[in-house]
Amino acid sequence: MTTNNSIKKIISFIKSELKDIYPIEEINSFVYIIFDEVLKYSRTKVLVSSEHEVNNESIKQIYSITKELKQQKPIQYIFEKTTFYELLFRVNPSVLIPRPETEELVEWIIAENKNKVQKILDIGTGSGCIAISLAKNLVGSTVYAADVSAEALKIAEENCRLNKVPIQLFQLDILNPKNNIDQKFDIIVSNPQYIAEKEKNLMQANVLNHEPELALFVSDEDPLVFYKSIVNFGLSHLNSNGQLFFEINESYGSKMFELLNEKGFSHISLKKDINGKDRMIKGILK
CATH class of the missing domain: 1.10.8 (Helicase, Ruva Protein; domain 3)
Incomplete structure (x- = not known):
């Protein structure tokens, strides 16, 4: 009974x-x-x-x-952990919960750089999921990761220890970057804020009420503001033939293509995710 x-x-x-x-x-x-x-x-x-x-x-x-x-608190925040690219990550409300689409971005970068030793920068690292996954899979590469949020960097540091990878973390406001970063990189990757404020009403409550707005939303007036800043940063911080990878809002594929083209990037490739949506883009700086 x-x-x-x-x-x-x-x-x-x-x-x-x-x-x-x-x-x-x-x-x-x-x-x-x-x-x-x-x-x-x-x-x-x-x-x-x-x-x-x-x-x-x-x-x-x-x-x-x-x-x-x-x-409607996300279960990942309840248990303070999630998996991404078959790795375990600690998360809390100071960082976004990694998404499956971002795994596709990581997979693309790894496929394009297999057996290469690269110097990589992840801008807006959050939990560190992109940077750590790349460090684990592109053996011998040197990986840097930056975020504007000190709290996010603490989580990223914990995840570096958890996954036993040496990543160099630093604070960076990409909208107001200081000129004291004298490093150049072979790969710059970013999954910045790309959800316009006007799209808030389309968001699920568990995301809207619990995940950090700082990492989600961008103004309706200039939804590509972070991309523009990162592209400009890339112009002065990418090596010759350096690769710039972004995760993007599906609505901005053509605009992102134009932006990279206007800034002199070549071999621009717009890639769809598993759901057939424009979700990733890559350009090479000659």
Whole structure:
């Protein structure tokens, strides 16, 4: 007979609490993540142990997590971790949660630079997911990462230690870059703010209410402001044949192509993501 402390009852409670907020597939995913985190139960163990009872302390923890999910707090922030490019990263509300589209950008950079030793700069590094993934996969390359946020740099530093990669981190306001950066790079990559303020009403509540606005939004008047600054920075900080990679807003593919072309970049390539949206662009500085 099923008791109130059984796994079956707890799962029923989670689904009942979240059914009006999330699709059932996402709720099922939450269930397995919660049981893995709280009880170290695998998916299989959850499925075959539906009548097993859970201790009161764990039940309280599960109920607390469910409450946070009901408030649409991202599960990555609840557990303060996520995976990106098969690596583990610590995250909190001072940094964006890495997206699958950004994994595609990393994959592209790695494919274009396989077996090359490069000097790389990631601008607006956040959690450090791009820089760390590149350092792990482009062996021998020297990787630098910059962000305007001191709090983000703390998280990036933790993630460098977590993933055992030596990355040189520094603070940089790309809209007001100082002239004391005398380094030149083979690759500059950035996934800057690219969601226009007017698009806020299209955002999901779990993103809008919990992730850092500083890392998400840009003014409607000049949505390419960060890209323009990074392109100009690249003109003076890329080596000959240096590569500039961006993740972009799907609406600005043609404008980004024009921007790179006007600034003298060649071999410009606009790349679609897995959903067929213009999401990445690359240019080479001759």
